[in-house]
Amino acid sequence: MKMVKKYAGVMLCAAVSLSLAACGPQESSSEKTSSKGSELVVWEDKEKSIGIKDAVAEFEKEHDVKVKVVEKPYAQQIEDLRMDGPAGTGPDVLTMPGDQIGTAVTEGLIKELNVEKDVQSLYTDASIQSQKVDQKLYGLPKAVETTVLFYNKDLISEDELPQTLEEWYDYSKKTADGSKFGFLALFDQIYYAQSVMGGYGGYIFGKDKDGNDDPSDLGINNEGAVKGAELIQKFYQDGLFPAGIVGEQGINVLESLFTEGKAAAIISGPWNVEAFSKAGIDYGITKLPKLENGKNMSSFIGVKSYNVSAFSKHAELAQELAVFLANEKNSKKRYEQTKEVPAVQSLASDTAIMKSEAARAVTEQSRFSEQTPNIPEMNEIWTPADSALQTIATGKADPKKALDQAAEMAKGQMKAKHSGT
Secondary structure (H helix, E strand, O other): OOOOOOEOOOOOOHHHOOOHHHHOOOOOHHHHHHHOOOEEEEEEOOOOHHHHHHHHHHHHHHHOOEEEEEEOOHHHHHHHHHHHHHHOOOOOEEEEEHHHHHHHHHOOOEOOOOOOHHHHOOEOHHHHHOOEEOOEEOOEEEEEEOOEEEEEOOOOOHHHOOOEHHHHHHHHHHHOOOOOEEEEOOOOOHHHHHHHHHHHOOOOEEEOOOOOEEEEEEOOOOHHHHHHHHHHHHHHHOOOOOHHHOOOOHHHHHHHHHHOOOEEEEEEOHHHHHHHHHOOOOEEEEOOOEOOOOOEOOEEEEEEEEEEEOOOOOHHHHHHHHHHHOOHHHHHHHHHHHOOOOOEEHHHHOHHHHOOHHHHHHHHHHOOEEEOOOOHHHHHOHHHHHHHHHHHHOOOOOHHHHHHHHHHHHHHHHHHHOOOO
16 A cells, blocks of 8 residues: 654664674574575565665675565565465565554464564664564564645645645635645545544554554544544535545546646655656645644554565575665665655654655654554455445445444454454
C-alpha cells in the first residue's frame, strides 16, 4: 500500500573501525569462512535498487560474497515469498510494509532478528515498533511515509490555504463546479478516512495493558468514527467530490485531476513527488489540516523494512546485510537516490534531507500519526471498512449503520480466521 518522531541513526561499525559483524550476531570462524563465495538475493522495491547500489558493492567486497538485487513491488513480496521461499527460489532479504509483519510472522515467513538494543534505539519509536510482534524483532525500518497535503500553487497560494478540514469544505463549496474542484481525498478508503475518523476519536484497535493492539476492542464504529464519517459524507453529498473518485479507479481519477490542474489540493503521499514533478505541476506540500475540534487530522505511518526470509540458507549473513543496508550512512545515501524519508532519528535534523519540503511535511505529519496495526487481524478490517465507506460516500447508507455493519463483519471474520480472538 502506498500506502508512514524524530529520525534516527544507526551507528556505523566502520566509523569505529570494527567489522560489520560486531553490529549483529557473532559468527564463528567456520561460519565466516563458509559464507565466502556465497550469493545473497535481495528483493528491493520497484525502481529503488539504485538507492542501495553502493552499499551492496561495499558489502560484497567486505564479505567476499555476491549480492543479487531483484526489484519487485514491495507490497507483493510476501505473497511471492509464500511460493518462492519453500521452492528455494526466494530471497534472503526482502522489503515489506510494516502492517504485513504480523501475518508474515504467524505464517513463519520471516526470521526473528538478533540485533542489539543500541542499534534498535537508533530508529524512530514508531518505525521500530512496527517491526515487533510480542516484543520480538523481525525487521529493520528503512523508510517511513505518511499522507500529506499537496496543493497547486497556480490555484491557491500558501497564504490562502485553509487551516481546517471544515474550512476546506467551505473553500470547495465556492470553487467546485463539476469539472474543477477544491480539495479532494480518497475518503472511501479507511487508509485515508481514518485521518478524519481518528481525529474525532475513532480507532482501529484499542490497546491491551502491555500497549499491544487488542483485536477484541474495535473502534471503527464508535461515536468519534461516526462523527468523522458524517463529515466525510458531506463532501460527497454536496458535490464537492466527483463520483469518479469512489472505488478502484478513484486513485487514478484523483491524481489525474491534480496533474491536470483541476484540483487545488489533494491528500496523497511522498510516493507521488516524482510523478507530480514530472507532470510540471508547481505544487507545495504540507501536513494535513486540523479539524474543528482543534486536533490535527491523523494519518497512518507506513514503514518499509528489510526483513530476513525464514527460508534463507545464510540467515546470519542476511541479517548483517539488513543491518548494513539500514544503517545511518546507507539510509542517507538511499534517500539521496530515492527521496524516501529514512527511519533514522538523527537524520531528522540533517539539513540535506530537511531542505526537502516533502521530507519536512512527512516529519511534521508524523507527529499526529499512528502506527498502522501490524497484527494479522488487520487483514479483516480493510475490506469491510472500505465497503462501508463506499456506501457512505455514495449515500446508500447512514454512517452509523454502515460502520456498525462493518464492525460486525470484521468481528465475524476475526473470529473465524484467528484463533483466540
